[in-house]
Amino acid sequence: MLNQNLKLNSEFFSDEDERKSLRDGFGEGLVIAGEKNKNVIVLCADLEESTRVDDFARKFPERFFETGVAEQNMAAIAAGLGVSHKIPFISSFAVFSPGRNWEQIRTTIAYNKSNVKIAGHHAGVAVGEDGATHQALEDVALMRVMPNMTVLCPCDAIEAKKAALAAAEINGPVYIRLGKQPLRALTTEDTPFNVGRAEIFWEPKAGIAPQCAIIACGSLVGSAILAAKELEDEDIHVIVLNIHTIKPIDLKRIIEIVERTGAVVTVEEHQIAGGMGSAVAEVLAENYPVPIEFIGVDDVFGESGKGDELIEKYGMGVRNIKEAAKKVLKRKVN
Amino acid sequence: MEILHDKKLHFLEENANKIRELIIEMLLEAGSGHSAGSLGMADIFSAFYFHILSHDPKNPDWVDRDRLVLSNGHICPVRYAAMALAGYFPVEELMTLRKIGSRLQGHPYRLALPGLETTSGPLGSGLSQAIGIALAARLDQKKFRIYCVTSDGEHDEGNTWEAVMFAGKHKLSNLTEIIDRNNIQIDGFTEDVMPLEPLREKYEAFRWHVLEVDGHNIEEFVDAVNEARAIYEKPTAIIAHTIPGKGVSFMEQDFNWHGRSPNKEEAKRALDEIRTLGQRIKKEHE
Numbered sequence: 001m002l003n004q005n006l007k008l009n010s011e012f013f014s015d016e017d018e019r020k021s022l023r024d025g026f027g028e029g030l031v032i033a034g035e036k037n038k039n040v041i042v043l044c045a046d047l048e049e050s051t052r053v054d055d056f057a058r059k060f061p062e063r064f065f066e067t068g069v070a071e072q073n074m075a076a077i078a079a080g081l082g083v084s085h086k087i088p089f090i091s092s093f094a095v096f097s098p099g100r101n102w103e104q105i106r107t108t109i110a111y112n113k114s115n116v117k118i119a120g121h122h123a124g125v126a127v128g129e130d131g132a133t134h135q136a137l138e139d140v141a142l143m144r145v146m147p148n149m150t151v152l153c154p155c156d157a158i159e160a161k162k163a164a165l166a167a168a169e170i171n172g173p174v175y176i177r178l179g180k181q182p183l184r185a186l187t188t189e190d191t192p193f194n195v196g197r198a199e200i201f202w203e204p205k206a207g208i209a210p211q212c213a214i215i216a217c218g219s220l221v222g223s224a225i226l227a228a229k230e231l232e233d234e235d236i237h238v239i240v241l242n243i244h245t246i247k248p249i250d251l252k253r254i255i256e257i258v259e260r261t262g263a264v265v266t267v268e269e270h271q272i273a274g275g276m277g278s279a280v281a282e283v284l285a286e287n288y289p290v291p292i293e294f295i296g297v298d299d300v301f302g303e304s305g306k307g308d309e310l311i312e313k314y315g316m317g318v319r320n321i322k323e324a325a326k327k328v329l330k331r332k333v334n
Numbered sequence: 335m336e337i338l339h340d341k342k343l344h345f346l347e348e349n350a351n352k353i354r355e356l357i358i359e360m361l362l363e364a365g366s367g368h369s370a371g372s373l374g375m376a377d378i379f380s381a382f383y384f385h386i387l388s389h390d391p392k393n394p395d396w397v398d399r400d401r402l403v404l405s406n407g408h409i410c411p412v413r414y415a416a417m418a419l420a421g422y423f424p425v426e427e428l429m430t431l432r433k434i435g436s437r438l439q440g441h442p443y444r445l446a447l448p449g450l451e452t453t454s455g456p457l458g459s460g461l462s463q464a465i466g467i468a469l470a471a472r473l474d475q476k477k478f479r480i481y482c483v484t485s486d487g488e489h490d491e492g493n494t495w496e497a498v499m500f501a502g503k504h505k506l507s508n509l510t511e512i513i514d515r516n517n518i519q520i521d522g523f524t525e526d527v528m529p530l531e532p533l534r535e536k537y538e539a540f541r542w543h544v545l546e547v548d549g550h551n552i553e554e555f556v557d558a559v560n561e562a563r564a565i566y567e568k569p570t571a572i573i574a575h576t577i578p579g580k581g582v583s584f585m586e587q588d589f590n591w592h593g594r595s596p597n598k599e600e601a602k603r604a605l606d607e608i609r610t611l612g613q614r615i616k617k618e619h620e
Contacts, residue, residue, distance in 0.1 A: 062473070065469065067496070068500075070496035070499075070500070072496060073462045073493055073496035073497050073500055075459075075462075076459040076460075076466070076493065076497070077463070077465050077469070077497075078466060079452070079459075079462070079466060080403075080452070080462065080463035080467040080468075080469070080470070081466040081467070081469060081470050082466070083444070083463075083466075083467070084467050084471070084474075085470070086470050086473070104456075104462075107453060107454075107455070107459065108462075111443070112444055112445070112452065112453040113445060
């Protein structure tokens with residue numbers, strides 16, 4: 001059942017519930033951050049509307065800079081602003097930022113500890129029709145290997161808004177990963193969001209021991225919850241952990257739930273290599289080795305299609321998550 | 335900036351020669367590093383740290399200081415030497431260049447050494463960072479100037495031209511770029527590796543004010559910086575024609591010295607030449 005303590009959206013399972021894209025939440029967060037602090041600045045590389053920085057641009061035109069299609073320049077300009085007591089957000093598609101401008105981010109932002117926030121939009125295959133060139137599946141790997149970088153991966157529009165606000169408060173570089181697909185809200189305004197703290201979104205009813213932990217992030221936390229609910233009907237009981245902060249990873253919470261379950265499925269819309277699942281595996285291999293199944297893209301590029309179709313085709317659907325849970329249970333050492 | 339009297343000019347010239355001596359000593363001690371570009375920019379760095387910049391070596395974080403951004407970070411020996419002489423840190427510390435635990439990293443690391451404005455080395459992104467600092471200054475209505483030293487070779491990088499376009503669009507008149515036009519890069523002469531000319535016309539087409547100077551004529555350089563301060567509505571690029579390896583005959587104009595440091599024997603010859611030159615400069619001033 002959904003964790004009652006976290007004030008999650010009770011309408012999540014209702015088909016009627018409105019879907020909202022993470023970028024909309026992110027854009028709302030930016031406007032609030034801009035109202036709260038006049039040092040918040042936004043830069044964008046010819047994707048003002050697509051990355052939802054248009055409201056900020058209208059409200060604070062003097063603090064909005066359009067760099068044109070020039071992500072490297074955008075990153076390094078932000079680095080200069082960030083060492084000058086400003087809080088710049090750079091906003092583009094993740095394939096370009098942090099894809100194309102990775103070295104500028106590494107040298108001038110991360111190594112340089114400049115206070116820059118990087119919003120990588122359209123991450124994942126569910127970008128859909130635009131095809132593989134525009135579906136970032138490597139960005140978490142690119143960002144989490146960088147010292148000084150915080151990596152956030154919100155699971156719905158509300159969490160995306162909170163991530164933007166939290167990023168503005170952090171003194172240092174932050175990466176925020178955002179998918180395009182509109183999603184049902186899992187959280188509410190009252191759900192806690194603390195950077196670095198993973199939260200148990202789903203757990204078995206009182207008195208039932210969990211058999212497996214599903215650790216999920218971003219766009220697929222909802223799918224992990226749907227899988228958990230269906231597994232419950234088959235008398236398989238799991239915990240779902242929403243790990244919105246991939247770096248610094250919540251080591252304590254991960255070990256805590258794995259001690260209870262002894263088996264893990266990681267779920268993310270990213271390459272399996274180097275992503276959140278890899279981060280979890282690193283932690284567990286060192287501290288508490290248990291069988292793990294990885295849900296993610298398995299060393300291939302995406303293609304054009306509808307978001308939901310692609311999620312299924314590339315093995316990240318609810319069905320795949322359920323199968324992975326069953327598989328990992330068989331591997332479990334009792 | 336105060337007026338450049340003859341006496342001050344003589345001091346800046348002698349000081350540039352002192353910087354050259356220190357560059358050779360540092361590079362010999364380090365056993366690696368970039369000789370040619372560092373020597374070539376000694377006059378300009380002498381002018382910056384001892385005449386042009388409004389700065390306080392004892393208070394390197396002073397908010398209203400002029401910003402000197404070094405984009406081509408590999409010539410940092412010239413910057414370190416000028417900073418040490420200006421009083422940012424002890425001159426003896428120069429001998430720690432490139433050694434483990436040193437604040438003088440092989441390429442400048444802002445967080446290691448107070449007085450550095452950016453972290454640099456990978457080419458093509460320094461002008462962008464200077465633009466960010468210039469935008470922040472404009473937003474905060476600060477009067478300080480932002481100077482950005484770039485190489486000519488780094489104009490091969492697309493990022494450089496993205497930055498040039500942006501600064502032109504935003505009429506960043508508080509920004510002055512100094513292009514070290516020494517015509518060499520690692521693989522050879524710039525015009526063979528990737529032709530940059532007509533460089534002046536390119537900048538003008540990107541809406542910049544452009545000046546060209548002899549980068550070893552301090553008076554001419556200071557005049558150009560002063561002119562740039564008087565230009566509103568446009569950023570200024572000063573194309574400084576320099577001799578790579580300036581002051582050491584066997585290094586001058588030789589691209590093989592771009593990324594090399596001298597051995598003991600070469601360093602001795604280099605120091606002899608620089609000191610002889612120093613005596614000559616002194617004599618001329620008497």
